[in-house]
Amino acid sequence: MEDTNKKDAVAGRRDFLKGSAVSVAAVGVTAVAGKSASAGEVEVVAGSGYRETEHVKAFYASARF
Amino acid sequence: MTNVDVVQIEIAEEDSLRADMYDFIASLLRTEPSDELIAQVALLEGDKTPIGSACLTLSHLAKTLDNGLIRNEYVSLFIGVGRGEILPFASYYLTGFLNDKPLANLRSDMSAIGIRRAEGVKEPEDHIASLFDMMSGLIRGRFGRRFSVAEQATFFRKHIEPWADLLMRDIEAAKTVVFFAPVGTIGRAFLEIESQAFSMDGTG
DSSP: OHHHHHHHHHHHHHHHHHHHHHHHHHHTHHHHHHHHGGGOSEEEOTTOOSOOOHHHHHHHHHTTO | OOOOOOOOOOOOHHHHHHHHHHHHHHHHHHSSOOHHHHHHHTTOOOOSSHHHHHHHHHHHHHHHSOHHHHHHHHIIIIIOBSBOSOOOBHHHHHHSSTTSHHHHHHHHHHHHHTEEEOTTOOSOTTBHHHHHHHHHHHHHTTTSSOOOHHHHHHHHHHHTTTTHHHHHHHHHHOTTOSTTHHHHHHHHHHHHHHHHHHHHTTOO
16 A cells, blocks of 8 residues: 555656646757756766765764654 | 766756856856857746746846956946945855855865865855856756755755845845846745755655
8 A cells, every 4th residue: 555655656657747847848948957967066076986885874964754 | 086986977957057047147247248148148038937937137238238348247236345235255254354254164164075065166155156057956966976865955045045045035025136137036036946846856
């Protein structure tokens, strides 16, 4: 029962986003975003490809998962 | 600069569009818009949604305003002489001071995610454009893996939701604003969609 509710919630979110986001594609935001994607202000700390380190565990803990 | 393997992650179309929106708004708020960016914005089309109609206004302004004036507007809004009319930093909005606790909290979460301010970026990490870059990166899996919607929601609720709506309203209502007014409108409308969508996910 809980699983069903969770699935419904996820589907509801997806439908809601599809309804709102499709127009985003239509107006051409994606093209502008594509031009700027490489100009980000943050970078991944060198060599820190995802590993479940103590830091990551701590982040999960602080995020209450 | 980074040696991290780029993880190819399939993401749903709506998530890809969310990341596009974050990138789009970040590109306009990061620094004075380049000629290339303004030319791209001029190609935007519109529709009847709040975001669509603000995009149409923005496109019209990009076509008609002088690029130098647009850049001057950016400077007077966000940089200014001494300080701009608007300080788009989480710490300032939440505490009245730059570089205060919210920035420390963000740095701690960034370190946990495994990211840091890119070299050459001078502003503190809690600038709105940085935070939007981070949301885009979390969604796209740019930081080594894809972060779940629940994790995205946690980051959004902690670092963006408490203040970004007010920032966007301040941009819309600023004294010297012309070109950036619809950017604020688009930002506000998009943040509302994000808030609503996260609340539908059953994560709280």
